[in-house]
Amino acid sequence: MYKGHARAYTNIALIKYWGKADQELILPMNNSLSLTLDAFYTETSVTFSSEYTEDQFYLDQQLQDQKATAKVSRFLDLIRNKAQSQLFAKVDSQNFVPTAAGLASSASGLAALAGAASAALGLSLDERELSRLARRGSGSASRSVYGGFAEWQKGNSDETSYAVPIASDDFEADLSMVFVVVNDHQKDVSSRDGMQRTVETSAFYDGWLATVPQDLEKARAAIQGKDFQALGEVTEASALKMHGTTLAAVPPFTYWSAESMRVMNLVRQFRNEGLACYFTMDAGPNVKILVERKNEAALVAKLTEHFAADQLITAHAGPGIKIQTKEVEA
Numbered sequence: 001m002y003k004g005h006a007r008a009y010t011n012i013a014l015i016k017y018w019g020k021a022d023q024e025l026i027l028p029m030n031n032s033l034s035l036t037l038d039a040f041y042t043e044t045s046v047t048f049s050s051e052y053t054e055d056q057f058y059l060d061q062q063l064q065d066q067k068a069t070a071k072v073s074r075f076l077d078l079i080r081n082k083a084q085s086q087l088f089a090k091v092d093s094q095n096f097v098p099t100a101a102g103l104a105s106s107a108s109g110l111a112a113l114a115g116a117a118s119a120a121l122g123l124s125l126d127e128r129e130l131s132r133l134a135r136r137g138s139g140s141a142s143r144s145v146y147g148g149f150a151e152w153q154k155g156n157s158d159e160t161s162y163a164v165p166i167a168s169d170d171f172e173a174d175l176s177m178v179f180v181v182v183n184d185h186q187k188d189v190s191s192r193d194g195m196q197r198t199v200e201t202s203a204f205y206d207g208w209l210a211t212v213p214q215d216l217e218k219a220r221a222a223i224q225g226k227d228f229q230a231l232g233e234v235t236e237a238s239a240l241k242m243h244g245t246t247l248a249a250v251p252p253f254t255y256w257s258a259e260s261m262r263v264m265n266l267v268r269q270f271r272n273e274g275l276a277c278y279f280t281m282d283a284g285p286n287v288k289i290l291v292e293r294k295n296e297a298a299l300v301a302k303l304t305e306h307f308a309a310d311q312l313i314t315a316h317a318g319p320g321i322k323i324q325t326k327e328v329e330a
């Protein structure tokens with residue numbers, strides 16, 4: 001029998017994905033654009049065997065409960081269907097990223113699971129097929145198939161919704177992202193529930209959707225032109241607009257804490273002091289700051305005056321998914 005193994009890195013969206021047009025297929029309402037990072041990743045191994053009588057899911061060496069395992073099983077069913085297999089699986093995954101804390105464990109976790117499980121059943125998927133499959137686990141995972149910049153094209157069907165890499169002449173190598181971890185506990189409102197509530201009830205949702213195409217255009221042009229300021233400005237604007245939609249949801253909610261606001265204000269203050277840096281946030285209170293690599297040390301020095309060293313994690317552009325298959329004893 002075969003063991004599939006994959007390592008996938010997280011990505012952080014510069015232009016956010018927020019809202020689904022199809023919950024079942026995970027088709028998004030808008031395209032999104034991301035940077036894959038080297039600091040956080042997931043390693044997952046999967047074996048399928050006729051000896052197993054149920055799926056087993058270990059995360060960080062802990063056997064997971066029924067609910068978490070059922071989620072993985074539903075995803076494995078997609079792969080079993082594709083491979084025409086009825087075998088159960090053992091999934092062994094290690095997150096080198098806090099789980100469900102708004103640090104994108106679902107992106108690396110589901111991309112790694114897609115890669116490892118499809119390899120274990122002998123499916124050799126190309127990048128597009130792998131991106132489509134990872135998307136079914138978690139939308140943002142579709143982008144973690146690629147290193148550097150990627151754009152998830154929303155499409156309008158299972159076949160047409162996948163991420164593609166963005167040619168950048170290595171611009172990503174000039175960038176750093178500094179994570180300010182103000183809280184690494186599991187969040188109250190998952191991105192899945194938060195975006196659904198927003199699509200269904202927020203009076204601001206249409207406003208969000210209306211400006212995404214021009215923001216994407218600006219981001220693509222900034223990458224082509226290696227224009228850090230333009231990329232930073234549109235990144236920050238996209239995050240603020242996404243988070244704005246949650247305030248008008250019913251019931252309203254926010255991922256911001258007082259500490260998140262403090263970090264955002266500091267970023268604005270650093271800019272006024274002449275240091276070009278821009279923030280983004282996801283479905284949790286932690287703030288990620290985009291800065292040119294040449295200014296990374298200056299940013300970290302300023303942040304160190306306000307935060308403990310272990311709250312600051314610096315990331316650079318990371319590689320695409322790596323998949324291996326090896327034969328193991330049954």
Ligand code: ADP
Pocket residue numbers: 042044059068071072093094095098099100101102103104105106107108109110113190191192283284
């Ligand atoms: P995050 O901000 O960390 O992405 P989400 O709430 O969006 O948080 O997603 C977290 C969920 O992703 C977990 O509850 C779990 O279902 C899934 N997940 C995270 N890591 C893994 C993994 N290594 N393998 C499979 N599923 C994972």
Ligand code: DP6
Pocket residue numbers: 012013015016017018026032106107137138139140141191192281282283
């Ligand atoms: C705010 O990909 O975690 O991080 O598709 O329901 O699994 P599901 O959601 P998920 O949402 C990510 C939302 C975001 C923005 C982004 O990554 O684009």
